[in-house]
Every structure is written in C-alpha cells, then in structure tokens.
Amino acid sequence: MGVITVGIVGGTGYTGVELLRLLLRHPNVQVSVLTSRTENGRRVDDMFPSLRGHTDLQYSDLNIDELKKCDVVFFATPHGVAMNHAAELLASNTKVIDLAADFRLQNLAQFEKWYGMPHACPEILKDSVYGLSELNRENIKQANVIGNPGCYPTTVQLGLAPLFKNSDALIKPESIIIDAKSGVSGAGRKASLEMSYSENADNFKAYSVGGHRHHPEIVEALENISGQKGVFDYIVFVPHLVPMIRGMLSTIYVDLTDAGDAADLQALYEQFYADEAFVDVMPVNSSPETRSVRGANQLRIALYKPQPKKLVVLSVQDNLVKGAAGQAVQNMNLMFGLTETSGLEGIGLLP
Amino acid sequence: MGVITVGIVGGTGYTGVELLRLLLRHPNVQVSVLTSRTENGRRVDDMFPSLRGHTDLQYSDLNIDELKKCDVVFFATPHGVAMNHAAELLASNTKVIDLAADFRLQNLAQFEKWYGMPHACPEILKDSVYGLSELNRENIKQANVIGNPGCYPTTVQLGLAPLFKNSDALIKPESIIIDAKSGVSGAGRKASLEMSYSENADNFKAYSVGGHRHHPEIVEALENISGQKGVFDYIVFVPHLVPMIRGMLSTIYVDLTDAGDAADLQALYEQFYADEAFVDVMPVNSSPETRSVRGANQLRIALYKPQPKKLVVLSVQDNLVKGAAGQAVQNMNLMFGLTETSGLEGIGLLP
Amino acid sequence: MGVITVGIVGGTGYTGVELLRLLLRHPNVQVSVLTSRTENGRRVDDMFPSLRGHTDLQYSDLNIDELKKCDVVFFATPHGVAMNHAAELLASNTKVIDLAADFRLQNLAQFEKWYGMPHACPEILKDSVYGLSELNRENIKQANVIGNPGCYPTTVQLGLAPLFKNSDALIKPESIIIDAKSGVSGAGRKASLEMSYSENADNFKAYSVGGHRHHPEIVEALENISGQKGVFDYIVFVPHLVPMIRGMLSTIYVDLTDAGDAADLQALYEQFYADEAFVDVMPVNSSPETRSVRGANQLRIALYKPQPKKLVVLSVQDNLVKGAAGQAVQNMNLMFGLTETSGLEGIGLLP
Amino acid sequence: MGVITVGIVGGTGYTGVELLRLLLRHPNVQVSVLTSRTENGRRVDDMFPSLRGHTDLQYSDLNIDELKKCDVVFFATPHGVAMNHAAELLASNTKVIDLAADFRLQNLAQFEKWYGMPHACPEILKDSVYGLSELNRENIKQANVIGNPGCYPTTVQLGLAPLFKNSDALIKPESIIIDAKSGVSGAGRKASLEMSYSENADNFKAYSVGGHRHHPEIVEALENISGQKGVFDYIVFVPHLVPMIRGMLSTIYVDLTDAGDAADLQALYEQFYADEAFVDVMPVNSSPETRSVRGANQLRIALYKPQPKKLVVLSVQDNLVKGAAGQAVQNMNLMFGLTETSGLEGIGLLP
Known part of the structure; x- marks a missing residue:
C-alpha cells in the first residue's frame, strides 16, 4: 500500500497536536491538510514549537474539497463538527475518524440529551463503528x-471487558462504581478560568458528580460488551480532577457473584489480553501509575480483592494517547490494513 | 487560666512544624520544650525558615523531666513513642496528645497486627480518649x-456520622466504599525515594490497596459512632496519592436503605453540624476543593445522590490541619477549657 | 481609634480575595463594601469557599456613595480604575490604596507609554505616595x-536599598541585572489560555524579555532611593514564569566598586533592616525559598559574593502578600496609626 | 555494520532508564547488559513499568567480562565509576561513554578539587574526548x-559558541553571568529529603550559589571553544531549582563589544547551527519553553538585546535527553558511523 494521506480538522487543540506528534513520525502516513478556524496561514510549529524541525505544515481554513483528497480525515474538534462533513467525505471514499462524540452513541435520544443538539446524520451513525x-x-x-471512544469510557471498558467473557455471570452489573481521576489536559486547550494554573495546581476535587457525558457512553458500551441491556443504568460514575497534565486512572469497584469470587480473575484477564500490544495486565499487587503510560499508547490494569466478593480494578492510561489520539491512530492502522502498532511503539516518558 | 506550657516531642516533621505554626500564634500557649533525636541544640527556625522572627526555640534531646514541667505534651512522632512516656507524664499531671497511632485503637490485637509491636501501656490506653x-x-x-485521629479516618467519620444519628437505619453499613485521595505531605518529612519529587509530580496512583493502617481505625470508629459492632468489617478503603502537598478528599459511596432514600439528608447534615465551627456542610451541588481548606482547621462536606438509593459523600480537609495538628490543638483547647476555636481561626490560603 | 471601615473595589481577583483573607481577621477593621462588575448580589464565599464561615459579605456594583462612607478604599482592579475615582473619594476624606499601577509612576510619559492611556488625575498623582x-x-x-508597589519592584528595592545608604558608592548602578522568577498567580485570576494549567505545569520559560511594565517602576524607584538620576536606565530585567501558584524570587547581579568589595555588606544589610518586622536578612550561606514566605507578609534576603566584586542578592516574597495585598494592609496600618504588624502576623505555610 | 551491542552500567537511575527508553527503540542497537549494585536478578520493567512490553532485560551485577563483550558501555553512574573500568574495557576494544564527570575535565587539579578524589586514569583521560x-x-x-557533558554546561556552550566563531571579539568574556534553572530530575533518583515532593513542589530557590561542580567544566569548555585561556575564570553561575520534573533553561547575560553590538547575531547563530538537527535557533522574539523539548534530543535558543551592548541568550533543553542520555546516544551514533539522528527523532511531549 502506498502512503496514506491524512487530513486533520481542528489542529490547534491538544488532541490535534498529539495526532501530529504521532502521525508525523508514522512510517506510512503523510499529513497533507491541517485546518483551524482561527489560524489560517500560520505554521503549526509556530503555535507548537515542539514540532519545529519536524514539519512545514500550515493551518488552512476547512476546505471540504481539500479534505476529500485525503484517504482519511481525523476530526479533533468539539462534538457537532464531524457529523456535518461525514457524508460528503464518505462520498469521496474518504474515511472519517471522529475524536469527539458524534459517532459514539447509537442512542439518538441520549446524544441529544447530553450534547444539546439533534444528530445531523443518523443513517451514517448507524453504519459507523465504535472505535474501542x-x-x-x-x-x-x-x-x-469511526467514533473514537471517550477517555473515561476506554478505561472502564478495557477494565471490565474480561469479566463478561465468561459463561457464568461473574459480577453484579448494578454494583459498578467508577471513581475516575483525570489530568487537566482532558479539558482541552482553551482560555478558561476553571482550567487555569492557579485554580488547579496543588488542588483536588470531584466534578460533574451530578452527571457527566461519558456516563451514557459507558452504559451503552457495557451493554454491547456484555450483551445485557438495562442492567448498567444505575452504575455510579464520579470523575475527579488531578493536578497533573496527562494521565487518567479509574478505580472501579464491583461486587462479585459466587462464581466471580471463585474464579481466577488474574488469569482470566491475562488470557483475555495475552495478544494485545496496548493492554497490559500487571502482576498481582501492582500499582499502575499514570506516569508509566505518559505519552504511550498503553493501558495498564491491576486487580485487587480487598474484601470477599469485592473486586477493585485499577485502569490507567494517558488520556491524550490511548484515551484519544493514540487509539485513533490504532484505529486508522486497522482500517487501512497496516500493522496495528505502527507509529505507536514509543515508550512512555518516565520520569 | 494562666498560660498553658506546651512540649512538643518530635519537632522536625511536618506535623511538628504545623503544630508550631499554630501554637506560636495561639493566645493562651507558650511552647517551652521542643525535642528532636537528631537536631539537639539547633534553632528550629534554622531548619524551618518560615518560623524566623516568630520564635527563638531550640531543639533539645527528649528529657522527660523537662517535659513533666509542661501542662501538655504533643507527640508528633512515629507510633511507638508516646506510649512509652505517657505514664511518667501523667504521674506529673502532664496531659498527653499523641498525633500518632498509640492511642487510636482500643483493640490491642489490631494495634499489634497493624503496627508491629505490642502496646506498652494497655491500662492507659483504656482510659485514653479518641480525639475526634x-x-x-x-x-x-x-x-x-488523647489519641488524635488519623487523617483519613477523620474525613470518613465526619463524612458519615450524621447518618447514624437517626432512629431509622439510613444506610447499609456493609456497602461503604471509601475512595480516598491524599497529598504527599501525609507521608511525612523524610528521605524516601518513593516520596521524591520526580516520582510523584505529574503522576497519580493508588497505594496500599491490599490494606492500610487506617482501615481498622475507621472500622472501630464507625462502630463507636453507630453503636453497631461487626457490620463495618467489610468496608472497602482504597487510598490514592495526589501530586499536591496538602489536602485530602474522600469520596465515600454508600447504599441507602428505603428510609435513607426518603430522608432529607442535606437537612440532616446541616442540622447535625449547625453549631460546629470546623465542619462545613456545603450547599447542594457544591464541589469541595482541597484548596478551600489549605492551612485551615476545616472540613467541608457535600452530598450527592447520583442514582436512587446511592449516596456519595465528598469530604475534604487539609491533612496536616484538621487531619493532624489543627485537630490536636482543637483537642487541647477542649481539654483546658479554652475557647474551642482559639488559635485556629486562620482562613485558608486560596489560591 | 474606632473600627476602620474598608471598601474593596474589585473583589474577584487574587489580590482581592487575599485582601479579604487578611482584613477579615484584622482586629481593627470592618470590610463594609466589596464591589464587582460581574458578581453583584453574589456572596463572596460562594465564589471563594475558603471564606465560608468568616463573612456574609456580598458583592455589589461599584457605588461611589457607598465607597465614600468608608475610611479607606482598596482598588484591587486593573490599572485605570483607581485614578478615575480617587478625586471623589478624597473629597469625602476617604483614603485610597491602589494595588494597580495608577499611582506608582510619577513620570507621566512613562505611565502613558507602558499602560496605554493618559493619566486621569496628574495633580492627585503628584500628592500620592509610593507605598514601599x-x-x-x-x-x-x-x-x-497610596500607589502600592508592583511585586517585582518590591523585591528589587528591598533587595538593593541598603547599598545606597552609604557615604561611598558601593555598586555600579549600570551593571544591575535582575533575573526574576514568579509564580503564576501574579498574572491574576482570569480566563486565559496562556495561564492555563496544561500550558504552565511542568514547564519553565522567560517572558516579556523585550520589556516589562515593572521596568520603569524599578528605575524610578531606584532613582528615588539612591538620589541618582539617569544611571538606572540600562538595567536589565528578565522575568520568568515558575510552575507554582505563589512566590517570587529575584536573583540580582551587581558589580561592586572597590568600596563595595571592601565593605561588610552582610552587616550593612542586617543593620539596615534590624528593626523591620517584615524584612529578614538571612545568615550567610542561606538559600531563601519562596515557600518560607508562603502566605506571609515577609521578604527574605540573602547575599553572596561568588566572584570578586560581584554581588548576588537573592530576594524572595509571596507575590500576593508582601508583593501586593499584605503590603497594602501594612500601608493602611501606617496611614491610620495602627500597629504596623496588625493583621499581618500570620506564619507562612510550610510545607 | 551489524547490530551494536551495548552495556549500561548503573541502570536504576534516571539517566539509565532514559538511555533504555532511547536505546530499546534504536534501530541499530541491542542492549545486552544492564548492571545494578542493588537489583541483581530483577527485571528492569519491574522497577520501571513504563518499559513493560519493550524488554525482558534483567539487572546483573557488574561483571567486567560481560561488559567487555559489548561494543560500547555507557556509565550512568555517579562519578568515580567509569574511570576504574575504562582501561580494561578499552583493552577489549569496547568503547566507553561516561555520563558522569570522570572524563569531562582535563584539569586534574580541578577534578580532584570538585569531585573529591584523585583521577584513576589520567592517561586515558588525556586521550578521551569531550562529547559536546x-x-x-x-x-x-x-x-x-567520551566524557558526556554536564547538563548545565551543554546549555551554556551551545548558547555561546557562535559568539566565538568570528574574527572579531564580540563579547567581553569576563562579563558572562549564567542564571540557570533546572527541573528536579537533574538531582537523580535517590532517597533524599532535599529532593522530596513536599520540599520542592510549589517552591523555588537558588542552590549551590557559593560554587557548583559545573562551573569548572563551563570554564574549561569555553576556553576550548574560544581558544582563550584565563578569561572565563570569573564568570558567575547561579543554578536554581524549578518545581518540574524535566527541563532546563539557562538565561545567559553577556556584555557585547562594539563589534558584537554591530553584528547581526541572529543571523550569526542561524548560520552557525544551520545544519544541526538538534540545535534550534528560534525566530526573533521567541520564548523557548522547556516543554517544547520535553523528551526530545533538542536544544532551543533565542536571543534578545534588552539594552544596548547587552545580549541575553535563552537556552533550553531536556536535562535528561540533550543534557544527558540523548547526547550520549548522539555521541554513540557518531562513534560508530551511524546516522547522527538515529534513535533520536522522537518529538517532544507537549502538553
């Protein structure tokens, strides 16, 4: 296969620059279009000096004709953008990977409720694929x-999936509690008092306790993984904000059934992910740290049973990589028949 | 009452210097003895320049005769120190406030199991009082x-106490899950690779998931508060380490009974703490931040019901103040008939 | 003297809330007016929960008649506000303390050049006093x-003043290089991409190397302190941004004359500040840390001679306290004949 | 050329793990030996989980016979180790790259003065090469x-070198002032109170103002670059500690001669580094940030003339990469005739 030409819509946010970090070093890819509503004509390495020496790309206005020439277009935009351009791109055989929420939820009512707008292309949504x-x-x-998954939902799905791949019911689905913690970059690159340094450094808090957009995504995804409808509606999901740039850890609490209590869950997880390059089941008694995946397309899991019939799953990733741009590249690799790990072999930055 | 003379054993750790920060400005107190095993003869403000201009105190070796002249001695030491000196001090009418664990657990077997030593004075322990x-x-x-409470247990007890002060059972005790997060200063002031800057900054992890010393303290304390024995043995407690200096937030998940679900829990909490200067029940939909109590002897609580019959309690404090030195001073004020808030009126440092 | 009634204009920024932290605990003061352009009617402790339990104050629109009833009004606003209200307040015998730049520069051309507006009340400026x-x-x-000094200029003036209080010339004024470093709170509380957490954490940079507003203030102030005109025009001042909330350190490099090289500068500094509560000349070989003054109205100085005839002055403060709100309260104490240290005795928060 | 076999002595420190991050992905290299005094038999990815999935290497005791089989041995140890093994390795045609100070200073007296021990192999030192x-x-x-340069000296040499490559004298060498700032990882991975999180977070200070080991290295290196002896003895070098993990910025102040003032220094620098992959002269008015080189083998420079005849050079790098492990790999590439950028093309992690 020849070089894959890539367009990125929305190249001034953190997922945009992270896509560039990965794709500019990807052996099979050429980034040919990079759009921005506000920076037309500016060199991207002027905005992000970390890219100096790696690219001459300039931002351009979103021009659909230019994007149609690409093999694939990534939308690193807020929700509501990709769904307005998908039809035209598909008509030109350009594939679409949306890093926002336009193609994550099949349930249109939930989409409208949480994202405040009707869906622009329900038929395309129906044929779209959830990119876990x-x-x-x-x-x-x-x-x-592709609807690229949300960051929190990625940690939860990979953290719980093996439990559903068993003939017996191992857990009580209604007992799931997700206490999730994210670095600040998850909120994106924008002028915001709430996200300012002096409001977040040396501080810790919960947020969106009353309801978060990733809740319906988690519910729908777990229904699909487990094949069980309705039983996840009452899971509890509480996100927290950690004074760090990148990184996400979900601490997931689950009540085990008798079968689950009796099962060798460590072995179950290890087998389930034995062939996966990007999911690491750590040994018993491990404590996965976010820095162990900083900058890497990797999710690490550890299991604990602190009490009888209580399972604690610790699931960490870099929210901008496996939780966003990295997984998007992984999906691109799959869509184009490339080696799945291509461009994603970088080792995390520790310390 | 005249000036209260105070001794501090172990004045080189973070709880020791925090005691000094509070006591040197306390209107009714004179700190007359400050001991250290390693810094005998050194001025305390040489070690902690923040105290320059506020004191001429020097460290001395632990001399029990000097301590006996004090009205009260604070032990800001590791566990195992206070219990070896309590008898002699009591014999001289010197009161004892231990900030470590020697007088927190009435259950001697639990003490020995978790702290790795037999208790040195079980009779004194029996008469000691838990200082919440x-x-x-x-x-x-x-x-x-006084056995001054552990930092995590303080957030849990104040976070749950109102639920037990009702004629009906409001919660299912066995359902309690405590997902706790602490700043790094909780680990104390010491040379330690694990606590080094480069190992903790821009990082997040769980620790001691398999078991933490504060677990038995939480269990015993909840038994005493609720009057129910045995029902808290299976609570789940998972602490995490946040890249910040001070601050602690416990996110506590509880299953409500029908009575609990029907009750006005917000009102219950507000009434329960209506007269408390140092416990703040925040309005509905609040998100308590650790920085809102930075340096203050204050614990703030918010309540959420994200799902039917599920209660989430958010409980924040400064681990070094309400979670340690501040509560110790509060206890001293109570023991000596002083105004409870004396020396503790400082406003938290935000930002 | 009775209670001093205080108004604060601009109570939603960091210097505003810091004024409140200090003034709400000040024994001689009653804050009676607190204004905000955007938060009229909102309780201040709703915006800053650290104040919960300490005040019932609400924000009001700026009403000059209400402010006139105050004994003193602090302007914790951007530049350009105080100078438009000073005349009316003075006419009602209300004193004015401006924490912005309206009354810092006597040189009107410099004011207009650096702040982009003509001065609104040059006659009042002439009678105003620079509040170092x-x-x-x-x-x-x-x-x-009072024109309350800028944060950087405070570190420089107190760091160099003793050198000019000698019959001989000790330094070469044209050699002064100020390499200054500030925490992020110095940029204020505002929605700003540049000040966001993810742009500043784990990062370090210089800024405004081509010219900073505090440069002319430093020049004018040094001229006044030394009585020498024109010799400071060519000092070099390079500020840097440190990933911390509060704190400022200026490293000041000066060439010594032969007389300066021969002088006992440590003794000179110690004598010069011997009676000052808020300036601390540290012992030889000290390394002043910003955390040693965190939250305290204190500036600490250390001196080094790393090479013959080269002096290095290290000067640290909390930019929000001695560099802003604390010094403003100190000035208020002086203006009203109160004890200079009143309300400012708090010990810094370490760690 | 076949695969180059590599040994790393001292694989538990930050430069050791950074070498592994780079070398495990290097296309021409096989790491075959990794030693540790304390971790013999332990898998390296057990200590550094970021490496899980990338290597099966285990630590071994230092066995000189195993190291002799390598083509090159990196010493990521404290000073005093490499010089005791160099002779034996050289005798087996194994090349040596020391990341510590054993082969940085040709001046034996300076080495002994600053490192507290006589040099073990002065003859080898004489033939060694300084690896800038x-x-x-x-x-x-x-x-x-190879004596791999110190981190601070790298920023200074690359920051000043173009100034000496001119027929006219552009600067006054005795005027050089280096105000340097480093992240905490520069102090290494060790149990140390001084380097603990709670002592460094939200804090800033100068250190070693009275004298730092990199001072003589800077002097000797500038002498070699400029061909001028003796004129750099009186430069001033003041390092500071920034609360960040990685990153280093040196702000260098230089007095210009008339010729220097007249020269187009921006053009001079751009030409000097035009063909260098790892040195980036940024455009006029740039502000190099440490995060722009986080994890990258890159040094970025910006120039300012804030006053007539005063030059300010800003020079940033990642202290663990271009300041240590990255430059060591760059040197290895040169020594073995590989493409100089091989294994070093990774883009910095921003944010």
Missing part, C-alpha cells in the same frame, strides 16, 4: 466512519 | 490522654 | 493616596 | 572514551 480497538477490531477493519 | 473533637467532645474535655 | 512601606514610612503615614 | 556533539564532532568520531 481491542474489543471491536473486526468491525473497525471494515469501517468507514 | 466534634464526635467526642465531652470525653475529650475530661481526658488526660 | 519600609523605605517610605514617614510619607505613607501622612498620605491620602 | 555539535562542537566536537570530528574528534568524537575517532574517540574511544
């Missing part, structure tokens, strides 16, 4: 439109 | 020996 | 309008 | 022993 690479690999290979 | 000021005030006023 | 408390105490006591 | 890759490339290609 490890759990949906075969569909992704055939997909033309 | 708000929940144990009358006993504290009469006490000669 | 230690160096201008007697004038401050008589003043009706 | 860009300034010493031809010698490095022929070298068998």
